[in-house]
Amino acid sequence: MDYxxxxxxxxxxxxxxxxxxxxxxxxxxxxxxxxxxVVEHPGGVxxxxxxxxxxxxxxRQFRYPAGHMMLEAPAGKLEYGEDHRECxxxxxxxxxxxxxxxxIYLGGFYTSPxxxxxxxxxxxxxxxxxxxxHLDEGEFLNVEKHSLQALEQMIMNNEIEDAKTIIxxxxxxxxxxxxxxx
Amino acid sequence: MDYxxxxxxxxxxxxxxxxxxxxxxxxxxxxxxxxxxVVEHPGGVxxxxxxxxxxxxxxRQFRYPAGHMMLEAPAGKLEYGEDHRECxxxxxxxxxxxxxxxxIYLGGFYTSPxxxxxxxxxxxxxxxxxxxxHLDEGEFLNVEKHSLQALEQMIMNNEIEDAKTIIxxxxxxxxxxxxxxx
Numbered sequence: 001m002d003y004x005x006x007x008x009x010x011x012x013x014x015x016x017x018x019x020x021x022x023x024x025x026x027x028x029x030x031x032x033x034x035x036x037x038v039v040e041h042p043g044g045v046x047x048x049x050x051x052x053x054x055x056x057x058x059x060r061q062f063r064y065p066a067g068h069m070m071l072e073a074p075a076g077k078l079e080y081g082e083d084h085r086e087c088x089x090x091x092x093x094x095x096x097x098x099x100x101x102x103x104i105y106l107g108g109f110y111t112s113p114x115x116x117x118x119x120x121x122x123x124x125x126x127x128x129x130x131x132x133x134h135l136d137e138g139e140f141l142n143v144e145k146h147s148l149q150a151l152e153q154m155i156m157n158n159e160i161e162d163a164k165t166i167i168x169x170x171x172x173x174x175x176x177x178x179x180x181x182x
Numbered sequence: 183m184d185y186x187x188x189x190x191x192x193x194x195x196x197x198x199x200x201x202x203x204x205x206x207x208x209x210x211x212x213x214x215x216x217x218x219x220v221v222e223h224p225g226g227v228x229x230x231x232x233x234x235x236x237x238x239x240x241x242r243q244f245r246y247p248a249g250h251m252m253l254e255a256p257a258g259k260l261e262y263g264e265d266h267r268e269c270x271x272x273x274x275x276x277x278x279x280x281x282x283x284x285x286i287y288l289g290g291f292y293t294s295p296x297x298x299x300x301x302x303x304x305x306x307x308x309x310x311x312x313x314x315x316h317l318d319e320g321e322f323l324n325v326e327k328h329s330l331q332a333l334e335q336m337i338m339n340n341e342i343e344d345a346k347t348i349i350x351x352x353x354x355x356x357x358x359x360x361x362x363x364x
Contacts, residue, residue, distance in 0.1 A: 001344040003244050003251065004244065005244055005246050012353065013196050013198065014195050014196040014203050014218050015221045016203065016204075017207070017217065018219050018296070018297045019203070019221060019297060021196050021198065021201070021203060022198075023198070026245070026246065035199065036246040036247075037199045037200050037201065038246065038247045039201060039298075040249075041294075041297070053202055057221075061302075062185050062186065062187055063292070063295040063296065064185075064187050064206070064218040064219075064220065064296055065220045065221075065292070065295055065296070065297060065299040066292055066295045066299065069185065070292070070295055072295075101200065106336075107338075107340035107343070108340065108343060109343045109344065109348060110245070110252070110343055110344055110345065110347050111245070111249055111293040111294040111298075111345050112223075112246055112293040112294065112298070112345065113245040113246060113248045113252055113254075113343075113344055114200070114245065114247070114299055115295075116221075116247055116294070116298070117201045117222070117247040117248065118294055119343075127311060153352070155289075156289075156353070156356060156357075158289035158290065161289070161290060161291045161292055161295075161301075162291065162292055162295055163291050163292065163293050163294065163346075163349065164345075166291060166349050166353075167345065167348050167349065167351075167352075168256075169251050170352040170353075171337070171338065171348075171352075173336075174338060182232065
């Protein structure tokens with residue numbers, strides 16, 4: 001199907017710290033017009049670091065839009081023009097101090113494609129080597145170790161409620177199961 | 183840990199169609215101040231309708247922020263004050279025409295808790311009965327039937343790139359596997 005929505009013009013509504021918002025007039029495939037409100041986000045990466053014993057290194061942090069602490073996989077925003085694999089290496093080091101022998105790409109996903117351009121790339125990090133973490137100013141992270149199995153249980157019990165973390169854990173579980181079979 | 187971020191004041195930056203944006207000054211637990219940019223979203227539901235043969239009914243639609251068509255589970259936004267189970271019943275009917283004998287709650291998740299308040303509730307719909315779909319004006323949806331197994335393969339091949347769909351399929355797969363075991 002060659003359905004498409006073509007931008008006619010754009011009204012810049014907000015230029016912010018993390019996001020910009022614009023309201024576009026678009027032409028639909030049937031020739032009619034519609035408005036599309038878009039939150040522009042630079043995108044980012046999330047990394048699930050798993051050690052040889054099957055333990056994952058997670059961060060617990062306060063999420064102001066949700067109003068509570070959340071357990072999440074390490075993650076960060078892409079800098080302008082940055083390669084997402086390089087971003088994964090940087091964020092893994094900054095948040096956990098680890099370097100990884102192997103970074104396996106688990107795909108990208110849109111967090112909320114109805115209104116947001118945010119695309120997150122997911123990596124599984126194996127062969128971990130300890131180092132020091134370097135937090136950005138104003139970040140208060142707590143690194144916690146949980147087995148992949150325990151995280152899966154927390155996901156099914158709704159104790160983990162962050163999209164990127166649910167996706168990273170459930171995809172990593174399948175990839176690691178397939179590696180054991182080989 | 184009783185870390186908390188307390189709002190000091192709020193600057194309303196944008197009042198939009200789907201989202202509002204505000205910039206808050208907050209006090210951190212250590213007494214220091216920071217700014218928090220928040221995209222407010224009403225939240226919504228996503229429903230994975232699975233028939234007795236294991237086929238799922240999905241919608242393919244153009245997503246303007248991504249610039250291409252995406253295969254997704256049926257979904258919709260919460261109306262003000264609406265119960266999310268009632269919203270799931272309504273959206274399932276509107277997008278696929280189905281009613282369901284059983285709606286199993288698979289939990290809620292934040293699509294992007296670093297900057298957005300959007301919380302999506304996930305339902306698995308079983309015992310499907312056909313009816314008519316009623317699309318909102320300007321919606322062009324195509325309902326497609328795919329087996330749960332095929333969807334899982336598309337997720338692992340990165341052909342499905344929508345957060346709610348990945349989460350709904352991978353959680354539903356586990357719940358349905360557990361039901362077979364019982």
